[in-house]
Amino acid sequence: MRRTLVVVCLILTAAGCARKGELTILAGGTPRETAYWEKVLERFEDSTGIEVGLIRSATHTEQKKQAVLVALRGRKSDPDVMLMDVAWIGQMAHSGWLEPLGPHGVDPAPFYGRVIDLADMHDGTLVGLPVYVDGGLLYYRSDLLAAHGYDSPPRTWNELRETAIAIQEARREENPDFWGFVWQGAQYEGLVCNALEFFVSAGGGIVDSAGRPVLDSEENKRALRWMVDLIHRDKLSPPNTYTDMREEEVRMVFQSGNALFERNWPYAWASHQEPDSPVKGKVGMAPLPHFEGGRSASTLGGWHVIVSAFSDRTADAVDLVNFITSYEVQKDFALDLGWNPGRRDVYEDEELLEKNRALATLRDVFDNAVPRPPVPYYSQISNVLQERLNAALAGREKPGDALREAQNEVEEIVRRYEHTP
Amino acid sequence: MSTRRSTAVDFRRREARTAWLFLGPVLLVVGLFVLLPVLGTLHNSLFRDISFMPRTFIGFGNYAEIVSQPRFLTAVRFTLLFTVTAVALETLLGMSFALVLNEAFPGRGALRTIMLIPWAIPTIVSAKTWKLIFDYTYGVLNYLVVTFGLSADKVNWLGSAPSAFAAIVVAEVWKTTPFMVIILLAGLQAVPRELHNQARVDGAGIGRRFFAVTLPIIRPVVIIALIFRTIDSLRIFDLIYVLTGGGPGGSTASLSILGFRYFTDDRFGMGSAVSVITFLVAFGVSLVYLKVGRFRESMG
Numbered sequence: 242m243r244r245t246l247v248v249v250c251l252i253l254t255a256a257g258c259a260r261k262g263e264l265t266i267l268a269g270g271t272p273r274e275t276a277y278w279e280k281v282l283e284r285f286e287d288s289t290g291i292e293v294g295l296i297r298s299a300t301h302t303e304q305k306k307q308a309v310l311v312a313l314r315g316r317k318s319d320p321d322v323m324l325m326d327v328a329w330i331g332q333m334a335h336s337g338w339l340e341p342l343g344p345h346g347v348d349p350a351p352f353y354g355r356v357i358d359l360a361d362m363h364d365g366t367l368v369g370l371p372v373y374v375d376g377g378l379l380y381y382r383s384d385l386l387a388a389h390g391y392d393s394p395p396r397t398w399n400e401l402r403e404t405a406i407a408i409q410e411a412r413r414e415e416n417p418d419f420w421g422f423v424w425q426g427a428q429y430e431g432l433v434c435n436a437l438e439f440f441v442s443a444g445g446g447i448v449d450s451a452g453r454p455v456l457d458s459e460e461n462k463r464a465l466r467w468m469v470d471l472i473h474r475d476k477l478s479p480p481n482t483y484t485d486m487r488e489e490e491v492r493m494v495f496q497s498g499n500a501l502f503e504r505n506w507p508y509a510w511a512s513h514q515e516p517d518s519p520v521k522g523k524v525g526m527a528p529l530p531h532f533e534g535g536r537s538a539s540t541l542g543g544w545h546v547i548v549s550a551f552s553d554r555t556a557d558a559v560d561l562v563n564f565i566t567s568y569e570v571q572k573d574f575a576l577d578l579g580w581n582p583g584r585r586d587v588y589e590d591e592e593l594l595e596k597n598r599a600l601a602t603l604r605d606v607f608d609n610a611v612p613r614p615p616v617p618y619y620s621q622i623s624n625v626l627q628e629r630l631n632a633a634l635a636g637r638e639k640p641g642d643a644l645r646e647a648q649n650e651v652e653e654i655v656r657r658y659e660h661t662p
Numbered sequence: 663m664s665t666r667r668s669t670a671v672d673f674r675r676r677e678a679r680t681a682w683l684f685l686g687p688v689l690l691v692v693g694l695f696v697l698l699p700v701l702g703t704l705h706n707s708l709f710r711d712i713s714f715m716p717r718t719f720i721g722f723g724n725y726a727e728i729v730s731q732p733r734f735l736t737a738v739r740f741t742l743l744f745t746v747t748a749v750a751l752e753t754l755l756g757m758s759f760a761l762v763l764n765e766a767f768p769g770r771g772a773l774r775t776i777m778l779i780p781w782a783i784p785t786i787v788s789a790k791t792w793k794l795i796f797d798y799t800y801g802v803l804n805y806l807v808v809t810f811g812l813s814a815d816k817v818n819w820l821g822s823a824p825s826a827f828a829a830i831v832v833a834e835v836w837k838t839t840p841f842m843v844i845i846l847l848a849g850l851q852a853v854p855r856e857l858h859n860q861a862r863v864d865g866a867g868i869g870r871r872f873f874a875v876t877l878p879i880i881r882p883v884v885i886i887a888l889i890f891r892t893i894d895s896l897r898i899f900d901l902i903y904v905l906t907g908g909g910p911g912g913s914t915a916s917l918s919i920l921g922f923r924y925f926t927d928d929r930f931g932m933g934s935a936v937s938v939i940t941f942l943v944a945f946g947v948s949l950v951y952l953k954v955g956r957f958r959e960s961m962g
Contacts, residue, residue, distance in 0.1 A: 310928075314713070418799065428909045428911075479799070620928050624923060628733075631909055635821065
């Protein structure tokens with residue numbers, strides 16, 4: 242019931258904001274973000290003379306998605322330009338809702354090539370551009386590692402485990418709330434992002450290169466058992482990992498000085514370095530560890546800009562996309578909002594590197610990006626995984642059983658999809 | 663004679679017209695905002711309607727798929743168990759409080775008002791508050807448990823199926839008992855004092871007076887309160903959404919949470935089908951209540 246109301250409100254606002262024929266963009270969310278978009282759009286109007294209206298997005302990802310879905314399903318001519326989560330692009334492109342950008346002369350060369358290939362190409366055509374990119378990474382307490390004689394962050398999960406056991410035991414004497422490693426295990430999309438990193442770093446994954454589900458592999462089982470052990474056997478991660486731990490909960494545990502390692506997105510860096518942060522100046526960043534014989538993996542996140550296939554102002558919309566992804570605007574996103582630009586050449590900018598040294602590490606992290614499966618039924622796969630993985634973390638199901646069950650359900654989803662004309 | 667009859671007919675016809683005039687707006691509103699959406703949902707539930715796929719008519723295919731899934735059975739079991747437990751506790755507590763508040767004592771007015779506070783707080787707010795209370799790291803419950811030495815370690819209240827169930831029931835009972843109190847109190851005030859005095863003269867004790875005098879008189883009120891609370895509990899959503907989100911591992915997913923998850927899954931047909939099932943269950947339960955209530959009334 243609540244959900245419908247939200248959707249209805251979104252339709253009303255979307256319709257209420259846009260005058261017919263006006264160029265509009267769906268973006269923003271938090272007040273700070275929205276204010277920034279207004280500034281960007283003003284600059285666009287000043288330099289091109291094209292008027293553009295901002296349709297303010299919701300703050301929650303699920304509600305943002307509803308707004309995008311309502312507009313595109315209804316083949317509405319507004320909004321012309323939209324920001325969307327990297328995980329939706331495959332679904333929307335598959336339905337033919339995104340305007341191909343290649344024929345309009347949009348050049349993807351200055352962008353993160355790997356991100357473009359993994360997320361923005363559909364059937365060989367460019368359909369979107371990354372406004373900012375995200376990837377999972379490891380934060381560590383550099384002061385504690387140094388104090389206990391470690392001179393670099395762990396490169397494998399076993400190293401992480403041994404380091405965490407030793408330091409957690411030592412720290413517990415003063416601080417009974419201290420934990421070795423905090424990460425996102427609650428039943429939501431973030432759990433799938435975390436699991437994908439563990440799976441791939443063990444040599445497993447969710448789907449193979451042909452899009453077939455490969456969930457009940459030995460590699461995945463090993464990775465999932467390791468995740469369960471973190472909570473129940475090694476007790477390095479708190480028991481509420483599988484009930485409460487989302488990005489912000491994890492960030493707060495680490496930031497209050499109660500954890501040695503943290504898996505989070507790049508946004509946490511700025512908060513950790515705030516003046517009143519207890520861990521300011523004691524934090525380091527590194528690519529996530531991997532299992533022996535595997536490689537580090539970072540789930541690709543971020544927001545991309547697309548042009549609606551139903552836009553009545555396609556040429557102007559493409560201009561707006563080019564403006565948003567231009568060098569200057571991308572650099573300002575990094576400077577003012579702390580976002581990681583999707584444009585690779587911006588990472589070479591000396592002024593920027595001077596102000597934010599972390600950008601150099603981030604470049605390495607994005608090199609290891611793995612996308613979530615870019616299939617039209619991804620959200621169904623995600624829901625199955627959230628439930629089964631969470632049941633395993635809660636100790637309600639054995640890792641092998643949870644993965645086998647998930648495999649069966651996902652196969653069923655794929656079968657249903659393929660048998661529909 | 664004939665004129666008189668035609669006047670009577672005229673009058674009746676006019677009367678009927680006025681009646682329709684008064685009923686019209688209500689019927690329109692009910693039709694537009696209740697009947698139409700219900701029928702729309704029913705219609706939707708007969709389609710395979712997934713965001714990125716063509717929409718196709720599949721009859722009762724969605725229902726067949728839902729019923730075959732273990733998570734549906736889990737949701738039904740959870741919802742029924744939750745409803746029975748919560749409504750029983752609310753009724754017992756509500757009746758006790760109402761009986762106390764029906765007696766004259768100083769401060770009764772103030773107490774009645776204070777009683778209402780939990781009911782007046784929006785569920786989403788009280789749910790967030792309860793979540794803080796049950797919170798593993800910062801929660802006051804764990805603070806008390808550890809301080810008083812009831813457990814050496816903190817307890818992850820929302821992390822196991824039985825304790826998460828209990829936590830949800832506690833929060834729900836806390837919130838809805840005031841509703842029971844108010845409804846039952848209204849019923850109690852309609853019980854004539856003389857009957858009680860009479861019964862007392864006849865030598866009936868307090869228990870006897872409650873079961874033989876009070877309960878038969880307020881039975882219709884109790885039935886109404888039970889219907890309201892049962893239907894509400896069967897559709898429980900917001901409290902669970904905030905407290906556990908249906909976890910751990912789907913063990914506290916009510917029917918509404920299940921339906922909601924299908925909607926966020928982009929599976930609108932399946933979501934609609936779950937909504938229809940929830941509607942039918944709630945509708946069926948209220949029919950049973952009405953039937954039982956009336957049956958007993960005629961007996962008395």
